[in-house]
Amino acid sequence: MAECLVLPMMRNQTMKSWRSAEQWLLGSMVLALVAAACIWLVFGPAPTAPGDLLAIVLLVALLLVSMIMMRMVGSTRRQMEAALQGRARAEQRATEALRGSEAQWKEVFEHNPVMYFMVDATGTVLSVNSFGAAQLGYSVSELLGQSVLQVFFEEDRDLVRQSVSVCLENIGQTHSWEIRKIRKDGSALWVRENAKSVRRLDKQLIVLIACEDITERKEAENALRQSETYLAEAQRLSHTGSFGWRVVSGEIIWSEETFRIFGYDKAPSVTLDMVFQRIHPDDRARAKQTIDRASSDGKDFDHGYRLLMPDGSVKHVHATAHAATDASGGIEFVGAVTDVTARKRAEEELHEAQAGLAHVTRVTALGELAASIAHEVNQPLAAVVTNAAACLRWLDRETPNLDEARGTVRSIIKDGSRAGEVIQRVRGLVNKTAGQKAPLHLNEVVDEVITLVQHELFSHRVLLRLELAPALPLVLADRIQLQQVILNLVVNGIEAMQAVTDRPRELVIQTHQDETHQILLTVKDCGIGIAADNADRLFDAFFTTKSSGMGIGLSICRSIVDAHGGRLSASGNVGPGTTFQFTLPLHQEDNTR
């Protein structure tokens, strides 16, 4: 720089000295000519007139020539000086512009919020901007001449060396990478480095590096990753996976846990077919129905189904999803799917245990009841038989003792009546709660029973169809007893269809009001039906076709329905199965009274 400023000054001085030399040269030439003319006049041949004249003319000419030359030299010299001055001014302006631009670029280089490094092939810092040095907590001078590796973590230094050497091998190509740097105070910052190697004018190979601070982005990324890790962990722990489904595009997104539940390897795209492929064949139609309905209505859905895994194992899952409208107005579902196999199994075990207990309790209770009834009836019966035998013996005597015989027959009548009373009492047990009759909705009772047999229906794969007439009038009945009757009919229906494998096990519960205004409830199954010779005994106490039954159910059902002023009957279906039906009188009759 100093060089540039000095140069024009020196050139000016030279120009001035050259101009005075020229003047001296011209002056000396004129003097020499004058001197030569004088010498010729003094020492030359005698002047002749024409000779004198000639000399005078020559002198004048010489003077004129000298004057013209001097003028010409002067003007040329002025022109030259003007040109020289203009050139010097232009040079000065250019220099000033260059200086301004350089300062500006210097400013940009120093204060641009990007860290610039220039390192040589060995990694020594040749240049660094003050922003870059400040970001690392150093001053520029502290970094210059030092190895650039000192601003990297020990464990990252190999990576830095590799990256730099890659740059050096591919001159002119830009490379970028993300790496941590260490500040003077030991704290870390994440940077994205863009580097490029170039050959300087002096042929030295250098690497230019621009680094951008991405610490915040990295922290956000890490936080996100951590939160995702937590979420994945929580999903794994709770056996709950999440999913998203855009109905229009069919695009499905699964969480890691969802992939695990469905037993698929993580894949970028999931299809609805993949879901259905896993759903147990028995549940497929039902699940499809739920999903189809939800997707067409855009309503939330919630359903449970089983998965049949490739290894043959069965999983129980529960899926629940919330419907939303996406940006383009299409339906989008966001949901969760939970593997409830363990819970289901525990529930089933509990249910089996409960059912077993209930059965034992029922059988025990019925057994005790039966034993008690048997004893109650047997006593008078034994008396009747014994008395009858005694009576014969009184009559068979040589002299028949008619008085004793008569007394004995009276005892027989008394004991016979007593046995009848016992039977009446048993019947009365059923009618005992008649006082608890209240007006109620039959459909409500049906609903209550269905909640009780939900598990039975599910575990026996029975499809329940409800055809409940809306706005049925109230009936006057004992809620519990009515529940018992319906429950009994439903459970019988389920059990009757246990052996059915060639058709859907469908159970239909229907309520309606007939033309005589009686309320009717029918339970229709498609099971094994009733053999014709059993039909008559169906409602007899202790008649059963079941290996585990007591044969009390239908008999009690009929007693209950009778006690309500209704009628319980059974009939074979046109197709397979049986229909049980009972009627109940209207409650209104009581009201109008």
Place this chain on the structure above:
Amino acid sequence: MTGRPTSPRNPASAEEPIVFVIDDDASVREALGNLFRSVGLRVEVFGSASEFLQSKLPGVPGCLILDIRLPRLSGLDFQAELAKAGIHIPIIFMTGHGDIPMSVRAMKAGAVDFLTKPFRDQDMLDAVTTAIERDRNSRNEARILSGLHALFATLTPREREVMALVTAGLMNKQIAAEIGIAEITVKIHRGHIMRKMAAKSLADLVRMAEALGLRHPAP
């Protein structure tokens, strides 16, 4: 049996057997009473075990008809209690619902029969006949034994000693050596014993010793 008159009590009424019936059900009680009366048997009916125990038992052959399902005390427990109290009356059990373990237990404890209500009248009467016969026999045996005890009580200590040795099969000479008396004295004792015990022969005396449980003292 059917032809046997009941109303006119014959002089042998003291030996006339009695059937005791215990059942908490009055109808059954009365029916059984009626049946036994129709065949000329004496009957006494009770509603509970304690009623039966409170009544005075006449010393005639009889049997007890017991419902296994009695209030408070079960028939089987009552059977055990009677045995403990030394009342050895033959028992016929009745039950509304007989099961095998119960009947086995009853029979092992000495029951004559185990009948399920309602029973055939002939089965009941047969069981009663068997039971009364059994009681009569055991009563006879007991009477004979108590007679023997009374006779045995008239013997002197020495005579009892000699009787034990004689019935054990020892010769007079051996007995004399055994207890250190003269053979002639043994012969005299023997004569007294035969007379006092009313024994017709030595064999008769041996049978009596057996019934009395008389043992030859350890030599």
